[in-house]
Amino acid sequence: MSQAMKRCSAHTCAAVAVRRALSSGAATPSVYTRFLLKLSHYFYDVENILDWNNWLRSQGVIHKNRLFGYAQKNFGNNVAAAYYILTLRGSFRFAGQSEWFRPDSRGRFSYDFMSTPDAKIEEVDLSGTLINHNGLENLVKQNKLQTLSLRGCPEVDDWFLARLHVFGESLVELDLSHCSRITVGGLAALQNLRKLERLDISGLPRLQNPGLVRILLEEMLPHCQVSGAEYEQGLIQPDSQEQTEGHHEASTHTGLRHL
Amino acid sequence: FAFGYNSVITKRNKFFLPVFRDLDAQLRAFRDKAAAAMPGSDWSPIELTPGLPPERADVVIVGGGVVGWSIAYWLKMKARVRDGLRVLVVEKDPTYSQASTVLSCGGIRQQFSLKENIMLSLFSAHFMKNINNHLCVVNEDPVDLQFNHSGYLFLASEKSAHIMEENYRTQRYVGAKVALLSPSQLKERFPWMNMEGVALASLGLENEGWFDPWSLLNALRRKAVSMGVYQCFGEVTGFKCAANLAETTDGEVLNVQRIKYVNVRMPNSLEYQPVECAVVVNAAGANSGKIASMLGIGLGPKESVSGVPLPVEPRKRFVYVVHCPDGPGLDTPFLIDYSGVYCRREGLGGNYITGMSPEETEEPDISNLDVDHEFFQEKVWHRLAHRIPAFEQLKVSNAWAGFYDYNTFDQNGIIGLHPLVPNMYFATGFSGHGLQQSPAVGLAVAELILDGGYKTIDLSALDLKRILLQEPILESNIV
Numbered sequence: 001m002s003q004a005m006k007r008c009s010a011h012t013c014a015a016v017a018v019r020r021a022l023s024s025g026a027a028t029p030s031v032y033t034r035f036l037l038k039l040s041h042y043f044y045d046v047e048n049i050l051d052w053n054n055w056l057r058s059q060g061v062i063h064k065n066r067l068f069g070y071a072q073k074n075f076g077n078n079v080a081a082a083y084y085i086l087t088l089r090g091s092f093r094f095a096g097q098s099e100w101f102r103p104d105s106r107g108r109f110s111y112d113f114m115s116t117p118d119a120k121i122e123e124v125d126l127s128g129t130l131i132n133h134n135g136l137e138n139l140v141k142q143n144k145l146q147t148l149s150l151r152g153c154p155e156v157d158d159w160f161l162a163r164l165h166v167f168g169e170s171l172v173e174l175d176l177s178h179c180s181r182i183t184v185g186g187l188a189a190l191q192n193l194r195k196l197e198r199l200d201i202s203g204l205p206r207l208q209n210p211g212l213v214r215i216l217l218e219e220m221l222p223h224c225q226v227s228g229a230e231y232e233q234g235l236i237q238p239d240s241q242e243q244t245e246g247h248h249e250a251s252t253h254t255g256l257r258h259l
Numbered sequence: 260f261a262f263g264y265n266s267v268i269t270k271r272n273k274f275f276l277p278v279f280r281d282l283d284a285q286l287r288a289f290r291d292k293a294a295a296a297m298p299g300s301d302w303s304p305i306e307l308t309p310g311l312p313p314e315r316a317d318v319v320i321v322g323g324g325v326v327g328w329s330i331a332y333w334l335k336m337k338a339r340v341r342d343g344l345r346v347l348v349v350e351k352d353p354t355y356s357q358a359s360t361v362l363s364c365g366g367i368r369q370q371f372s373l374k375e376n377i378m379l380s381l382f383s384a385h386f387m388k389n390i391n392n393h394l395c396v397v398n399e400d401p402v403d404l405q406f407n408h409s410g411y412l413f414l415a416s417e418k419s420a421h422i423m424e425e426n427y428r429t430q431r432y433v434g435a436k437v438a439l440l441s442p443s444q445l446k447e448r449f450p451w452m453n454m455e456g457v458a459l460a461s462l463g464l465e466n467e468g469w470f471d472p473w474s475l476l477n478a479l480r481r482k483a484v485s486m487g488v489y490q491c492f493g494e495v496t497g498f499k500c501a502a503n504l505a506e507t508t509d510g511e512v513l514n515v516q517r518i519k520y521v522n523v524r525m526p527n528s529l530e531y532q533p534v535e536c537a538v539v540v541n542a543a544g545a546n547s548g549k550i551a552s553m554l555g556i557g558l559g560p561k562e563s564v565s566g567v568p569l570p571v572e573p574r575k576r577f578v579y580v581v582h583c584p585d586g587p588g589l590d591t592p593f594l595i596d597y598s599g600v601y602c603r604r605e606g607l608g609g610n611y612i613t614g615m616s617p618e619e620t621e622e623p624d625i626s627n628l629d630v631d632h633e634f635f636q637e638k639v640w641h642r643l644a645h646r647i648p649a650f651e652q653l654k655v656s657n658a659w660a661g662f663y664d665y666n667t668f669d670q671n672g673i674i675g676l677h678p679l680v681p682n683m684y685f686a687t688g689f690s691g692h693g694l695q696q697s698p699a700v701g702l703a704v705a706e707l708i709l710d711g712g713y714k715t716i717d718l719s720a721l722d723l724k725r726i727l728l729q730e731p732i733l734e735s736n737i738v
Contacts, residue, residue: 162408165464189408191590216589
């Protein structure tokens with residue numbers, strides 16, 4: 001038993017990381033991953049190597065979301081926020097300008113954004129990046145932010161949504177689709193975004209009743225249009241009811257066609 | 260050996276099969292006995308009671324609630340050497356049926372008036388934000404606290420609006436994210452609320468809400484046990500101390516007791532085990548006063564230090580689960596009215612959890628955890644319906660009662676050493692806020708024990724000596 005305790009570590013183990021990746025809706029892991037996982041049940045060495053791998057990955061996320069304090073102090077908040085978004089491989093657009101600043105496929109970008117230190121950011125596209133609640137510290141001063149897209153970000157969770165209240169006066173569009181860690185508790189925090197008009201909650205695996213959540217969100221934010229969940233999702237449909245409904249639909253369709 | 264034996268059975272004659280089947284079981288039993296006789300197995304010729312605590316431990320934590328396990332976890336985290344510190348957590352009730360932790364509403368807020376309280380909850384919120392970095396165990400599922408980030412909403416009448424503004428300034432200064440709302444802004448945000456009598460409201464924007472206390476308790480316990488903390492289910496019935504005489508500057512002679520053994524009695528038995536220990540932590544919650552009186556604290560002459568008892572006693576509080584299909588929706592915060600009524604959403608099905616702290620003179624009987632439904636009908640319902648008109652039509656579906664470890668002196672936590680018992684640390688008296696402050700309190704007590712002083716949050720204002728010096732620090736935002 002003491003040997004088992006010696007193996008304890010503070011970071012996620014390989015099996016849990018794979019379980020988390022599976023639950024996020026990814027396809028079944030490759031033969032190679034499954035083979036490594038099987039080996040790690042038998043050999044401490046393999047388990048340690050996989051643990052180090054996960055630890056390095058989590059350290060990478062922490063490094064990506066560090067505070068860009070030097071840039072903030074020397075170049076101002078806007079330039080620091082722009083630099084941060086580009087290093088994360090996201091893209092943005094300044095208020096008053098129409099062109100987007102994007103990195104290329106290799107992650108390189110031009111430093112033209114430094115020429116306008118007073119321009120505030122209006123639209124941000126952070127889909128697929130590793131942003132988490134710590135990284136949001138770099139963006140809190142952007143009070144003119146109107147569009148935020150967080151499509152498929154694996155590290156965005158409920159605590160991140162709770163921090164979005166800083167954009168309460170300006171955020172108009174929010175895209176949260178395919179962020180696997182979000183639950184209803186975090187969506188309740190969106191009540192502070194009073195100006196929100198478009199919200200996308202498609203593909204959230206941890207929502208048990210997407211239709212009910214959509215109704216509650218529309219009640220909570222009356223001016224907001226919630227997309228990504230149909231009202232019938234999450235309803236228990238017995239088979240006979242479906243068949244009779246199908247008949248009804250067919251008859252109404254034919255009825256309408258005759259009109 | 261086993262493979263060869265199984266193949267022998269299949270090849271042999273069927274006549275001998277019954278004999279061989281029996282032989283197989285006997286050989287297996289013999290093999291188990293031989294393995295048990297080898298050194299390194301748990302077998303011993305003397306029949307010991309299962310579940311006895313070890314005979315010796317470095318730190319004994321009395322009380323297995325969330326505060327006790329948080330202290331155990333942080334003690335092991337700070338003592339970096341494996342097995343460098345032997346910690347034992349003693350809990351009376353393995354089912355946790357009367358424990359305050361699991362019967363709590365599970366809310367966490369930073370809207371206090373005392374800056375130490377704000378810092379404690381802020382630290383705990385940050386702990387819960389990164390809970391998997393702290394409490395993740397190899398080969399186990401990640402921790403899910405089911406945290407609802409809906410925030411707390413405090414309402415103030417005309418009389419207390421200035422106190423709320425003062426508190427707002429303190430909260431902002433310490434770093435809590437709170438916003439003040441006027442009645443018109445409230446009306447626009449929460450149209451289901453009745454604004455009558457409300458002069459000002461304060462809403463928590465971040466790090467506030469409610470979660471599942473059982474998940475936090477289990478996560479702390481699982482991680483602490485994986486780091487080598489011993490857990491024992493038994494009741495502390497007494498202490499064996501070494502007494503010394505000490506003289507105060509006034510010439511008074513005091514009996515200073517140093518705890519040598521903690522007597523832990525096994526459940527449903529008279530058998531007890533004296534655990535030799537260096538440090539004892541009193542995290543027994545509602546029963547802390549009883550533990551302190553076992554050491555003679557409060558039983559001396561009235562004018563001396565030993566005559567001041569530990570002012571922590573259990574106070575019963577009721578929680579009612581109501582169902583109202585037309586009630587407020589997903590944006591319901593943890594609403595706390597100035598009349599003392601509180602209410603929060605539970606789940607998505609129109610269920611709400613509500614309750615109220617009774618008056619000082621009308622405290623319910625603490626001998627059991629029976630629920631008084633008359634209290635809801637007479638005291639809570641009309642105030643609730645006055646504030647939220649939709650609650651005029653509701654149905655009480657469930658109710659339970661739990662104890663607050665109520666600090667009768669000033670309703671704030673008591674952390675520190677008692678002068679008469681130099682090796683007992685107190686971490687109790689949180690009066691309903693123990694759960695939300697537990698990670699931070701655990702770290703503070705671990706720092707006191709291992710480093711001798713506070714390193715992260717300075718909680719000298721919550722020290723026990725304020726009880727003896729009769730200097731209360733009052734918290735005005737107690738629910």
